[in-house]
Amino acid sequence: MPKNKKLLVALSILPQILLMKWLSTYPNFVESYYSEGIYPYISKLFRYVFGWLPFSFGDVFYAFAIIYMLRWLMLNIKRVKYNFKGFFIDVFCAISVIYLAFHVLWGLNYHRLPLHKNLNLNADYTTDELISTTEKFIAEANTIHVSITQDSTQKVVSPYANKEVFKMVPEGFHQLKAEFPSLDYYPKSIKNALFSLPLTYMGFSGYLNPLTGEAHVDYLVPSFKIPMISSHEVAHQLGFAAENEANFIGILAATKHPDKYFKYSGAIFALKHCLVEVYRRDPDMYEVLKTQVNVGILKNYQELQEFWDSYENPFESIFKTTYDGFLKANNQTDGMKSYSYVVALLVNYFENQNVKAN
Structure with a gap:
């Protein structure tokens, strides 16, 4: 991914956080359009895709993700000294993508109507x-x-x-x-x-x-x-x-x-x-x-x-x-x-x- 795009993705974590804070003040909106709107379709789709597997696909994914992150850190930790900005952008780029995926796929339910x-x-x-x-x-x-x-x-x-x-x-x-x-x-x-x-x-x-x-x-x-x-x-x-x-x-x-x-x-x-x-x-x-x-x-x-x-x-x-x-x-x-x-x-x-x- 080009550096400029990486920077934009990394910085997008800030408006995402603000958007979540704003949505948390409108539980009726979240309830109607997400929790009772698109989320049931997301949930059912995932259950069709992964439910038939006799093992946890998510646990296997987590295991590989942890191994990948540890390997990436071992290979890139030296960049903190000579390219801190690049290291910082890469880390927050990943965090931003995970933050977005978490809220779109399930996490918005935290802000639904009690x-x-x-x-x-x-x-x-x-x-x-x-x-x-x-x-x-x-x-x-x-x-x-x-x-x-x-x-x-x-x-x-x-x-x-x-x-x-x-x-x-x-x-x-x-x-x-x-x-x-x-x-x-x-x-x-x-x-x-x-x-x-x-x-x-x-x-x-x-x-x-x-x-x-x-x-x-x-x-x-x-x-x-x-x-x-x-x-x-x-x-x-x-x-x-x-x-x-x-x-x-x-x-x-x-x-x-x-x-x-x-x-x-x-x-x-x-x-x-x-x-x-x-x-x-x-x-x-x-x-x-x-x-x-x-x-x-x-x-x-x-x-x-x-x-x-x-x-x-x-x-x-x-x-x-x-x-x-x-x-x-x-x-x-x-x-x-x-x-x-x-x-x-x-x-x-x-x-x-x-x-x-x-």
């Missing part, structure tokens, strides 16, 4: 409403748990291999079609992450590759969690970039799934979030509610905690701090704390469901 506004839900809730919703999830989770184990003290172990789970995921989203037509999911593109071990050490159970549209699941995570992780990543795939919104959509898809292992995975995930919020507001009530949860469910929670503890390392906090900063830079003002705000969506959604039922 889900609670789309669903006409309140963003706040009372402690009484929280406790009521938590009690409902305890009852639901306990019932599903016993239907699987026949013993309230036994933990759940999924009988499905991950690939079986991936094939079953779309059915949960099909169940949501009547209420949320945009959530119908076909074709699928869910893969085991090729780099699940480093992903685990980073403290993450899954991710969406924004450049290939593939949803990835950490295959090392305890089996009972896989249906919920898969549903969460598909929610990202369908354009719900915010973590709290992807959690909420994933919970709905899992709990409405006809399979009891999916229902269980979604129900105890929602319950855990609710219990954490109860603890923050009323520790005494938390202790009361915890005694109502089947011992087997608590064993699954403990199993998951022990899994993450076994991979704890000094670098995990660095990765999470970096991701926290990434979220804040992409319109998620609460960073990783936004994960807990799924409770606001759950409480208000199920409270509305109760009002309609009555």
Whole structure:
């Protein structure tokens, strides 16, 4: 590429950043013309192109990209001394192209209309409403748990291999079609992450590759969690970039799934979030509610905690701090704390469901 063109591409990062800042102030525009406009076509195209592959094309691409970048740095690092300008232009030319691709192919969804506004839900809730919703999830989770184990003290172990789970995921989203037509999911593109071990050490159970549209699941995570992780990543795939919104959509898809292992995975995930919020507001009530949860469910929670503890390392906090900063830079003002705000969506959604039922 001619030097002048390289310089223009490198400098284009500045107007791109300004454009993203400007678009973030117009969520209705992003919602109408991108998230519900062109993005569904982009997502479906990628799922057709890469979904049929039995491995993650995106992970292979990342591996080659990392090798290429390291090789390029080794060959060009000396240029910093005698041709800093050229080195700087080359680096920012690549950054500019990646930045553009990220936002055009998926990242603009960070600036869409908040889900609670789309669903006409309140963003706040009372402690009484929280406790009521938590009690409902305890009852639901306990019932599903016993239907699987026949013993309230036994933990759940999924009988499905991950690939079986991936094939079953779309059915949960099909169940949501009547209420949320945009959530119908076909074709699928869910893969085991090729780099699940480093992903685990980073403290993450899954991710969406924004450049290939593939949803990835950490295959090392305890089996009972896989249906919920898969549903969460598909929610990202369908354009719900915010973590709290992807959690909420994933919970709905899992709990409405006809399979009891999916229902269980979604129900105890929602319950855990609710219990954490109860603890923050009323520790005494938390202790009361915890005694109502089947011992087997608590064993699954403990199993998951022990899994993450076994991979704890000094670098995990660095990765999470970096991701926290990434979220804040992409319109998620609460960073990783936004994960807990799924409770606001759950409480208000199920409270509305109760009002309609009555």
